Amino acid sequence: MNLGEKVILECHSEIMFEIFILTSHKKGKLKDCFRLSAEHHLWGSQTNFSIGPGTPDYAGTYMCYGSYKHSPYEWSESSDPIDIKITGLYKKPSLSALMGPVVMSGENVTLSCVSDLQFDMFHLSREGVPQGHGLPAVKSHSGTFHSNFHLGPVVQAGNYSCYGSFRNSSYVWSTPSNPLYLPVT
Template structure:
């Protein structure tokens, strides 16, 4: 198996257990390329030098980058690439790591005016609300590798909050959701809201 220069498969990057990481807990970034990979490099946006380099694990097509205790230092966007006998691959799509719960107080509430049981085709909006004056909000679905959806603060009487329109509903929207609040000048997010389970019937 050989690849012409510039045709190496683009690597895949993901985080376990997920990209939304509570403060102080471990997270692993995985990068997967091809079986001919000789080493993997991880870059963090905003840093001019490679963040970390690892050798591939058996069978040789991926590497792991471990963060033992998540803090705001590790929050940000990451990309990885790998070295093969024919040269370096392109960089992966970005992975955004988010740290939550640096301040355990002020967790927002998550609700939906439609109720938690919805039908396919119905419109669905999840509302994140807080009595803390957060500037931005994020919505995350449990088990998803996708980065959280972000929204700026929307004016509410006596509250800060944001609406996340998800409809029209399909079966894939069912699941457990949480939301977070944050301030513009910080990479940290609040503790998560209590979870909201959406059931599609």
């Protein structure tokens, strides 16, 4: 979620709940709890929660629960969690490939994310989707900070970007690097 942007989180179930509850958690602790009436459809119930405009306060892990008006303190099992990261608060790092101009299908590739900001972690995404967990930043002799992401074997071309974050605010990421297109032949 970009800084200043709004997102819609949809809670839905095949069960005809009357109420949906959306909880947000940060560092393992409950931060907020929102309730909305459910809309009923032939296939079940649903509601949409509008989150934003995006600030670091909205970053965290969100889960949805269903309930009924006659028993508002009894909730269903939680939905799968979704992590909301706020991006765009810090200057973007740069991303480069440590290889030749052409990648052969099945070849291993290393991508290097570098910044002059003292980020604690770097994160890699492919086509906007995070790729695994972040890597700790390492300080280089030149004073910059970097992480090397080892990919392989690569079989599909795609656009990659990286982000930086700080340990004390792991849900708040930098602006993404310029996309790096990785051609695969």
